[in-house]
Amino acid sequence: METTTRALVTGFEPFGDETLNPTAQIVSQIAACDWPGFDLQTAVLPVDTYVAPTRLRDLLARYEPHIVLLLGLARGRVALSLERVAINLLNFAGPDNAGNRIQDQPVIPGGPAAYFATLPVREIVERLRKEGIPTEVSYSAGTFLCNQVFYTALHWADQSRLDARVGFLHTPAAPAQVALGDRLAPSMALEMMLNGVRRILEMA
Amino acid sequence: METTTRALVTGFEPFGDETLNPTAQIVSQIAACDWPGFDLQTAVLPVDTYVAPTRLRDLLARYEPHIVLLLGLARGRVALSLERVAINLLNFAGPDNAGNRIQDQPVIPGGPAAYFATLPVREIVERLRKEGIPTEVSYSAGTFLCNQVFYTALHWADQSRLDARVGFLHTPAAPAQVALGDRLAPSMALEMMLNGVRRILEMA
Amino acid sequence: METTTRALVTGFEPFGDETLNPTAQIVSQIAACDWPGFDLQTAVLPVDTYVAPTRLRDLLARYEPHIVLLLGLARGRVALSLERVAINLLNFAGPDNAGNRIQDQPVIPGGPAAYFATLPVREIVERLRKEGIPTEVSYSAGTFLCNQVFYTALHWADQSRLDARVGFLHTPAAPAQVALGDRLAPSMALEMMLNGVRRILEMA
Amino acid sequence: METTTRALVTGFEPFGDETLNPTAQIVSQIAACDWPGFDLQTAVLPVDTYVAPTRLRDLLARYEPHIVLLLGLARGRVALSLERVAINLLNFAGPDNAGNRIQDQPVIPGGPAAYFATLPVREIVERLRKEGIPTEVSYSAGTFLCNQVFYTALHWADQSRLDARVGFLHTPAAPAQVALGDRLAPSMALEMMLNGVRRILEMA
Numbered sequence: 001m002e003t004t005t006r007a008l009v010t011g012f013e014p015f016g017d018e019t020l021n022p023t024a025q026i027v028s029q030i031a032a033c034d035w036p037g038f039d040l041q042t043a044v045l046p047v048d049t050y051v052a053p054t055r056l057r058d059l060l061a062r063y064e065p066h067i068v069l070l071l072g073l074a075r076g077r078v079a080l081s082l083e084r085v086a087i088n089l090l091n092f093a094g095p096d097n098a099g100n101r102i103q104d105q106p107v108i109p110g111g112p113a114a115y116f117a118t119l120p121v122r123e124i125v126e127r128l129r130k131e132g133i134p135t136e137v138s139y140s141a142g143t144f145l146c147n148q149v150f151y152t153a154l155h156w157a158d159q160s161r162l163d164a165r166v167g168f169l170h171t172p173a174a175p176a177q178v179a180l181g182d183r184l185a186p187s188m189a190l191e192m193m194l195n196g197v198r199r200i201l202e203m204a
Numbered sequence: 205m206e207t208t209t210r211a212l213v214t215g216f217e218p219f220g221d222e223t224l225n226p227t228a229q230i231v232s233q234i235a236a237c238d239w240p241g242f243d244l245q246t247a248v249l250p251v252d253t254y255v256a257p258t259r260l261r262d263l264l265a266r267y268e269p270h271i272v273l274l275l276g277l278a279r280g281r282v283a284l285s286l287e288r289v290a291i292n293l294l295n296f297a298g299p300d301n302a303g304n305r306i307q308d309q310p311v312i313p314g315g316p317a318a319y320f321a322t323l324p325v326r327e328i329v330e331r332l333r334k335e336g337i338p339t340e341v342s343y344s345a346g347t348f349l350c351n352q353v354f355y356t357a358l359h360w361a362d363q364s365r366l367d368a369r370v371g372f373l374h375t376p377a378a379p380a381q382v383a384l385g386d387r388l389a390p391s392m393a394l395e396m397m398l399n400g401v402r403r404i405l406e407m408a
Numbered sequence: 409m410e411t412t413t414r415a416l417v418t419g420f421e422p423f424g425d426e427t428l429n430p431t432a433q434i435v436s437q438i439a440a441c442d443w444p445g446f447d448l449q450t451a452v453l454p455v456d457t458y459v460a461p462t463r464l465r466d467l468l469a470r471y472e473p474h475i476v477l478l479l480g481l482a483r484g485r486v487a488l489s490l491e492r493v494a495i496n497l498l499n500f501a502g503p504d505n506a507g508n509r510i511q512d513q514p515v516i517p518g519g520p521a522a523y524f525a526t527l528p529v530r531e532i533v534e535r536l537r538k539e540g541i542p543t544e545v546s547y548s549a550g551t552f553l554c555n556q557v558f559y560t561a562l563h564w565a566d567q568s569r570l571d572a573r574v575g576f577l578h579t580p581a582a583p584a585q586v587a588l589g590d591r592l593a594p595s596m597a598l599e600m601m602l603n604g605v606r607r608i609l610e611m612a
Numbered sequence: 613m614e615t616t617t618r619a620l621v622t623g624f625e626p627f628g629d630e631t632l633n634p635t636a637q638i639v640s641q642i643a644a645c646d647w648p649g650f651d652l653q654t655a656v657l658p659v660d661t662y663v664a665p666t667r668l669r670d671l672l673a674r675y676e677p678h679i680v681l682l683l684g685l686a687r688g689r690v691a692l693s694l695e696r697v698a699i700n701l702l703n704f705a706g707p708d709n710a711g712n713r714i715q716d717q718p719v720i721p722g723g724p725a726a727y728f729a730t731l732p733v734r735e736i737v738e739r740l741r742k743e744g745i746p747t748e749v750s751y752s753a754g755t756f757l758c759n760q761v762f763y764t765a766l767h768w769a770d771q772s773r774l775d776a777r778v779g780f781l782h783t784p785a786a787p788a789q790v791a792l793g794d795r796l797a798p799s800m801a802l803e804m805m806l807n808g809v810r811r812i813l814e815m816a
Contacts (some may be wrong), residue, residue, distance in 0.1 A: 021525055078282075078390045079382070087493050087522060087547065114495060114522030122512055132380040134391055139495065140548035144330040175396060178283070186282045186340055186390035192379060249803060291697050291751065308734055318699060318726030343699065344752035401682055454648045487790070540788040542799055583804060584744040586691070594690045594798035595746055600787060 005038045007201055010056065012072055012145065015047035015097050018181075022174035023071035026194050038201070041065065047097040047147065049090065052145055053107075053152045060156045066202045067165050068153050069119075069197065072146035074170035078186040079134035080196045081170040082121050083141040086151035087114045093142040107151040115154035119167035124203050132155040133196045134188070141168055165204045169197065206389050210243045211405055212269040214260065214262050216276055216349065219251035219301050222385075226378035227275035242405070244270065249353065251301040253294065256358045257311075257347055264360045270408045272357050273323075273401065275352035278374035282390040283338035284400045285374040286325050287345040290355035291318045295347040311355040319358035323371035328407050337400045338392070345372055369408045373401065414447045415609055416473040418464065418602035420480055420553065423455035423505050426589075430582035431479035434602050446609070449473065453557065455505040457498065460553055461515075461560040468542040468564045475573045475612045476561050477527075477605065480554035487542035488604045489578040490529050491549040494559035495522045499551040515559040523562035527575035532611050541604045542596070549576055573612045577605065618651045619813055620677040622668065624757065626719045627659035627709050630793075634786035635683035637801055638722070638806050650813070653677065657761065659709040661702065664757055665719075665764040679777050680765050681731075681809065685760035687780035690798040691746035692808045693782040694733050695753040698763035699726045703755040719763040727766035731779035736815050745808045753780055761814045777816045781809065 009030055010025030024044045029157060031042040041063050045052045062070070088111045090102045121137055128135040141147040150168040157164040172188040213234055215227030235246040245267050249256045264272070278285060287305045292315045294306045325341055332339040345351040354372040361368040376392040417438055419431030432452045439450040449471050453460045468476070482489060496519045498510045521602040529545055536543040549555040558576040580596040621642055623635030630679040636656045643654040653675050657664045672680070686693060700723045702714045733749055740747040762780040769776040784800040 003254055029474070079388050084497065085495050085521065089492065089524070091545075112520055112522075113493065113524050114520075116497070116521050129383045132383045134379050134382045134388060137499075139497070139551055145546055175338050175392070178338045179333045179336045183285050184338060184340055188379070188391070189393040189396065192393065288701065289699050289725065293696065293728070293751070295749075316724055316726075317697065317728050318724075320701070320725050341703075343701070343755055347751055537791045540791045542787050542790045542796060544796055583746050583800070586746045587744045589743045592691050592746060592748055595800070596787075597801040597804065600801065611713050 003037065004039045005037060005067060006063055006065045007067040007069070008041045008059055008063055009069045009197070010043045010045050010071065010149070012045050012047055013097070016094065018177060020174065020177050020191055021073050021173055022193060023073055025190060026071060026197055029194055030197060047145055049096050049100045049102055049145060049148060052149055054151055056149050057156060060153065064162055065164060065183060067201065068167070069200060069204065070149055070153060071167045071197070072168065072170055073173065074184050075173045077170055077172050079136045079172065080128065080193065081136050081138035081186070082119070082125055083117060083138050083150060083168040083170065084121055085114050085116050085139060086141055086154050086168070087145055088112065088151060089143050090148055097143060107148050108155055111155055115151060117167045118154070118157060118165050119204050121167070124200055127203060128196055128199060131199065133192055134197065138170060141170065145172065167200070167204065169200065207241065207364050208243045209241060209271060210267055210269045211271040211273070212245045212263055212267055213273045213401070213405070214247045214249050214275065214353070216249050216251055217301070220298065221351040222381060224378065224381050224398060225277050226375055227277055229394060230275060230401055233398055234401060251349055253300050253304045253306055253349060253352060260353050260356055261360065264357065268366055273373070273404060273408065274353050274357060275351055275371045275401070276297065276328055276372065276374055276389065277377065279377045279389050281374055281376050283340045283376065284332065284392070284397065285340050285342035286323070286329055287321060287354060287374060288325055289318050289320050290342060290345055290351055290358050290372070292316065292355060293347050294352055296337065300349060311352050312359055315359055319355060319362060321371045322358070322361060322369050323408050325371065328404055331407060332400055332403060337396055339389060339400065347381060350374065371404070371408065373404065411445065412447045412476060413445060414471055414473045415475040415477065416449045416467055416471055417477045417605070418451045418453050418479065418557070420453050420455055421505070424502065426585060428582065428585050429481050430579055430598055430601060431481055433598060434479060434605055438605060455553055457508045457510055457553060457556060460557055464557050464560055465564060468561065471570060472568055472570055474608050475609065476575070477608060477612065478557050478561060478576045479605070480576065480578055481581065483581045483593050485578055485580050487544045487580065488536065488601065489544050491525060491535055491546050491558060491576040491578060492529055493522050493524050493547060494549055494555055494562050494576070496520065496559060497551050498556055504553060515556050516563055516598035520561055523559060523566060525575045526562070526565060527573050527612050529575070531609055535611060536604055536607060539607065541600055543604065546578060549578065554578065575608070575612065577608065614649045615649065617649060617679060617787050618675055618677045619679040619681070620653045620671055620675055621681045621809070622655045622657050622683065624657050624713055625709070628706065630789060632786065632789050633685050634783055634802055634805060635685055636786055637802060638683060638809055642809060659757055661708050661712045661714055661757060661760060663760055668764055670763050672765065676774060677776060679813065680779070681812060681816065682761050682765060682780045683809070684780065684782055685785065687785045687797050688781060689782055689784050691748045691784065692740065692800070692805065693748050693750035694731070694737055695729060695750050695762060695780040695782060696733055697726050697751060698759055698766050698780070700724065700763060701755050702760055702791070708757060719760050720767055723767055727763060727770060728768070729779045730769060730777050731816050732749055733779065736812055739815060740808055740811060743811065745804055749809065750782060754780065758782065779812070780816065781812065
């Protein structure tokens with residue numbers, strides 16, 4: 001009798017002039033917890049437009065997860081942002097960590113213009129807010145790697161017909177990276193972000 | 205042999221359509237801690253332009269504190285903001301909790317245009333940031349009750365010649381009030397705000 | 409020999425607590441100009457989630473325009489925002505002018521998740537900026553009526569196979585509505601918005 | 613019979629990575645207009661913390677103006693901002709155009725903590741808004757050269773007992789500098805800024 005839920009949670013390494021990325025920290029803390037009833041896999045993806053989706057597709061093919069929760073940093077946001085839609089478009093404001101610059105290219109040539117998240121976005125956001133965690137629905141995951149891996153995972157779920165629940169969560173900056181850096185930005189305590197991610201996995 | 209530092213820490217009750225005020229919570233938590241070497245007094249001031257300064261002057265006259273740290277909520281700010289200057293001006297965007305509306309009046313008729321904080325603002329901000337707490341120097345405490353009590357305390361320090369160290373700290377919203385309310389805003393964990401206030405008292 | 413380009417330009421009536429809508433003013437000024445080589449039709453759509461798409465579909469069916477440029481106000485934006493994508497989702501933060509409240513409904517049941525604009529978005533934005541008009545590409549037209557009519561027009565273009573060029577332009581507030589209202593916001597001179605719209609029509 | 617009002621209007625040269633400064637353009641257009649009843653002097657000040665106040669004091673001593681209106685650019689502001697207070701503090705976020713970096717120094721050692729503007733700030737702001745020009749009262753002119761020249765002029769007015777009306781107006785960016793630059797920001801048409809400055813001079 002199969003009762004185990006396979007879940008994949010990913011974050012990203014630091015990018016640009018940031019020296020840390022809270023999503024990598026969340027992923028390592030998630031990996032260190034007990035998850036009864038879950039078979040949990042985690043990964044920290046490189047900020048490289050060619051390597052990241054390849055790594056992600058390998059993980060998806062190997063684990064065939066029921067739940068895919070992708071995390072990314074969005075400096076400037078004030079709350080956890082659960083993304084509603086991934087679009088088939090890449091357009092970088094600056095280079096990724098490997099120096100790649102992409103302008104107006106599809107994530108997957110010939111793919112549909114967009115996929116909607118398959119997590120119950122509205123229910124999750126309302127629940128987290130009731131629990132005191134600032135959270136919002138977002139309707140744009142941008143056109144950088146966050147949107148790219150989100151679209152990639154949703155395309156895999158669509159093509160594989162595995163009925164996986166796929167979501168993307170943007171996080172605010174962590175207090176430490178804001179405090180020690182040159183520019184202020186809204187932040188959220190890592191413990192609260194971690195709490196939010198746990199609750200999303202439980203609800204998904 | 206006198207070795208005790210008398211300190212007064214105040215917050216405000218909730219105002220406008222806010223149902224809680226993190227500065228009141230910080231003050232009650234500060235009051236519940238042990239403060240070896242300190243004789244610590246705390247108060248939660250009403251958001252009433254006539255009652256608040258009267259209450260504050262009473263407290264100052266009774267305790268003659270060496271350190272005065274006033275706290276106030278500034279929804280929208282992303283970091284702890286240590287104010288540098290209090291100006292002799294009241295101008296309300298809306299009514300206070302007692303319904304008073306003030307436009308273009310001095311805090312204290314005949315007082316100087318402004319006083320600078322007498323806490324070591326720059327040193328405190330740099331220390332807190334090194335400790336991972338997002339903090340900034342602010343050059344405007346507004347023209348509402350926060351500025352009013354700040355000016356009132358600095359005027360008292362100036363007139364009494366007691367050489368007190370007086371400062372005002374604006375805080376971001378607390379996560380819970382943001383999560384449960386209608387409008388998102390940057391927030392900071394109460395524990396981090398509390399930590400910041402403790403360190404300011406130690407450094408002052 | 410057919411050399412006339414049929415173009416449809418629409419704006420919206422004021423909505424919510426706004427007393428004017430610059431897109432309605434732009435549309436009436438556009439309509440009053442000479443457009444050699446163009447057969448230009450204009451309309452001001454009501455902010456009613458049931459009436460607006462019906463009116464728009466009527467206009468599209470009657471005129472079969474080669475170019476469709478839809479305009480909408482986005483208070484808070486700092487530049488003309490040419491939208492890149494319309495999503496098949498309605499979710500209102502508040503009621504429309506007829507009191508309708510929609511949560512998590514598709515624009516067109518069974519339609520694809522999204523359509524991309526068929527105007528040359530990047531080229532237009534770069535040209536307008538070179539001409540001194542602050543302009544940006546936007547990747548979210550929201551989930552209110554702006555997104556709804558944009559999706560509706562793109563769906564029509566897709567289904568009708570008429571190869572129309574369809575775009576949506578969000579505008580900042582106009583100076584007068586900001587100056588006279590209670591809340592400040594970025595604004596742009598009507599003349600500059602009008603200029604931008606003219607150039608888009610010429611380039612489309 | 614003396615009926616001429618002597619007025620001095622100054623702007624600043626471009627600073628930092630900006631290639632133009634709308635206040636310099638406004639000053640040159642103001643200088644090119646007829647001003648019946650006024651003896652109008654204008655100057656564009658260098659963004660040099662040592663040269664700018666020296667130049668300004670020379671102009672004040674030579675012309676003994678009845679009205680002093682100082683202009684400065686504040687990229688990011690959405691409206692004309694008439695400053696209410698100048699503080700006796702310099703603290704630069706970066707170097708001025710001559711490479712000077714100042715931290716926590718007074719504008720004038722021994723001067724009072726602040727001076728209030730001597731223009732009728734509230735009346736002007738309300739009038740301009742009624743005329744459709746987005747305008748606000750600001751309570752912080754910062755701690756860079758704008759605040760420095762504002763404090764310098766108010767100190768001169770106080771010491772000279774000439775009863776001059778002194779004000780400082782911060783302007784948004786001009787559309788062209790936003791459109792052609794890398795970062796978007798709110799902007800205002802030069803004509804509207806110019807109009808605002810004219811009206812301020814007439815009302816002062």
